[in-house]
Amino acid sequence: MSTLFEPVTLGAVALPHRVVMAPLTRMRATPPGDTASELSREYYVQRASAGLIVSEGTQVSTWGKGYMDTPGIHTLEQVAAWREVTDAVHAAGGRIAAQLWHVGRVSHESFHDGEPPVSASALPYRNRTTVRGEDGRPQRVNCPTPQALTARGIAQTVEDYRRATVNAREAGFDLVEIHAAHGYLLHQFLSPVSNHRDDAYGGSVENRERLTLEVVDAVTDAWSADRVGIRVSPVGKFNGLEDLGGGEAGLHLAGELARRDLAYLHLSEPDWAGGPALDDDFRARLRAAFPGPIIGAGAYTAEKAERLLGAGLIDAVAFGRAFIANPDLPARLRSGGPFNEPDPATFYGGGAEGYVDYPALG
Ligand code: FNR
Numbered sequence: 499m500s501t502l503f504e505p506v507t508l509g510a511v512a513l514p515h516r517v518v519m520a521p522l523t524r525m526r527a528t529p530p531g532d533t534a535s536e537l538s539r540e541y542y543v544q545r546a547s548a549g550l551i552v553s554e555g556t557q558v559s560t561w562g563k564g565y566m567d568t569p570g571i572h573t574l575e576q577v578a579a580w581r582e583v584t585d586a587v588h589a590a591g592g593r594i595a596a597q598l599w600h601v602g603r604v605s606h607e608s609f610h611d612g613e614p615p616v617s618a619s620a621l622p623y624r625n626r627t628t629v630r631g632e633d634g635r636p637q638r639v640n641c642p643t644p645q646a647l648t649a650r651g652i653a654q655t656v657e658d659y660r661r662a663t664v665n666a667r668e669a670g671f672d673l674v675e676i677h678a679a680h681g682y683l684l685h686q687f688l689s690p691v692s693n694h695r696d697d698a699y700g701g702s703v704e705n706r707e708r709l710t711l712e713v714v715d716a717v718t719d720a721w722s723a724d725r726v727g728i729r730v731s732p733v734g735k736f737n738g739l740e741d742l743g744g745g746e747a748g749l750h751l752a753g754e755l756a757r758r759d760l761a762y763l764h765l766s767e768p769d770w771a772g773g774p775a776l777d778d779d780f781r782a783r784l785r786a787a788f789p790g791p792i793i794g795a796g797a798y799t800a801e802k803a804e805r806l807l808g809a810g811l812i813d814a815v816a817f818g819r820a821f822i823a824n825p826d827l828p829a830r831l832r833s834g835g836p837f838n839e840p841d842p843a844t845f846y847g848g849g850a851e852g853y854v855d856y857p858a859l860g
Pocket of ligand 1: 798846
């Protein structure tokens with residue numbers, strides 16, 4: 499039986515407890531270079547008591563960008579800006595992973611010199627993203643029909659993840675987390691809903707997994723398997739990708755990942771985003787398929803966390819919105835509260851308000 503406040507080891511990184519900060523896009527990077535801002539350094543340092551911080555989604559290339567003011571990890575300037583953040587988090591006693599992100603079709607032509615974003619297939623797509631409006635403020639817009647990645651584009655994408663991993667290491671991160679969840683590029687290849695390809699990257703479950711596994715292999719090759727985690731959300735509805743039957747494919751992928759000895763598998767559960775709650779039968783099958791560390795995330799309470807840790811179905815828990823509002827969340831969970839309430843109006847974009855001004859306990 500393990501509990502939230504016991505230590506755990508994720509690959510090469512030892513955590514003093516099991517309360518992880520989930521990856522949270524906050525759209526406060528500095529334009530035009532999409533560098534992590536000084537304010538974000540303060541934000542992450544405030545949250546350094548997390549067992550592990552997983553950074554906000556961080557694009558591996560310009561094609562990987564889909565929202566205004568999200569940070570990247572593909573230029574020297576971006577690496578230098580992240581170095582300031584990781585050094586400060588380490589000085590405050592914390593650990594931080596870089597979430598490597600490619601949004602695929604959840605994007606807009608204004609980020610790509612007028613060209614449509616890339617995806618597995620050129621399927622019409624109903625979802626929205628956020629660009630900078632004429633007044634400089636965030637504006638919600640429809641995502642256009644994407645273009646299908648060519649074989650060359652796929653090879654370049656794998657290379658972009660490799661380069662981003664070298665950069666993340668150089669920037670002082672402790673781990674990288676490959677974002678293969680939430681309807682973004684890797685998920686667009688994994689799901690038959692968004693992947694209608696008839697080449698080696700489409701059709702069978704093995705073919706649909708191919709890009710994700712090529713990325714995993716390139717990233718582990720660029721660093722080391724014990725420095726690499728991956729986030730998946732096989733079941734649910736995310737960003738206009740509705741795949742309620744993704745469970746079996748998710749278990750198959752987990753089996754492939756298990757053979758690669760990764761630092762962890764991060765399971766994003768669907769119920770926080772309007773999908774059905776996962777049941778323990780699925781969790782048990784996932785645990786059997788992936789014997790390494792599993793982080794659970796999505797609408798967790800302390801109670802749900804302790805129950806699933808105690809049952810041995812997960813090894814750590816990532817909290818998202820609670821960490822936005824409670825910089826010292828581990829201390830608050832330990833004492834049973836009180837908890838500040840998050841304000842969704844300041845989740846995305848803006849400045850210090852709703853970002854670095856939530857109070858810690860006296
Ligand atoms: C998210 N989430 C998310 N997930 C991810 O993998 N990468 C990301 O960049 C983001 N960004 C993001 C921003 C905001 C404002 C929210 C609310 C959520 C999902 C997040 O990591 C987490 O899985 C969910 O918030 C569910 O957990 P909670 O909030 O119920 O603990």
